[in-house]
Amino acid sequence: MELRVIGCHGGETPKHRTSAFIVNDVLAVDAGSITSGMTTQEQAKLGACLVSHAHLDHIRDLATLADNRCQMGCAPLVVVGMKETLAALREHFFNNLIWPDFSKIPSDEQPTIVFQEILPEVPTKVGDFLVRAVPVSHTIDAAGFVIEHGGDAIAYSGDTGPTDRLWEVLNEQPNLRALLMEVSFPNAEQGLATASGHHTPRTLALDLVKYRAPTDLPTLLYHIKPVFQSLVEHECAQLKGLNLQVVQLQDRFAL
């Protein structure tokens, strides 16, 4: 699989973009910066978007993506999420107030977006991919994803603090090639991290121990808060015995 980083931060500045990753040019994983980071041709190629949870930094560019794709006459984009996430998108985002309901535009028969619910831990076909959503520990209902294609798997933590089930699932995933893992705040901001359901490098290290399979699994860190970027990177560099890499905008990985 090819993984492309469009946005990998827990905030935004001209040099930081909110979470959005693309697999094999067709599958988006969260939509924090899809339109600010991709050309219209690239946006048109997408078939589906996995949405980990309803927080704005993960959904915001669904609005502008739908608008662009509607004007380009694209096939419906499949927006995949757990029941609670899709309910929030319908009620609070594509609600004809904050933004038009693109699940009915230009018509009920040929909409710009269609919603596909994914049940927790049920392998679900999304295009050419087999996807499992695994509930994680955040301030609202949130999922991580295991994404399989052609005998390989990658995992995405979504936004989470210390959690258990994700690691149990990953321990039983022998073809796992990489893990996109969140870390947001520096160790000194543990109170903020705990209150907001995020990791610090300290809690990240404690959670990664729950993964018992090969310790050289490429662990790609994302969701660092821009204000704390250099400090969190420095603290992660101190963690030994792990194959950690802080991802950067425009990174591409062949996994």
Ligand SMILES: [Zn+2]
């Ligand atoms: Zn969140």
Ligand SMILES: [Zn+2]
């Ligand atoms: Zn977030």
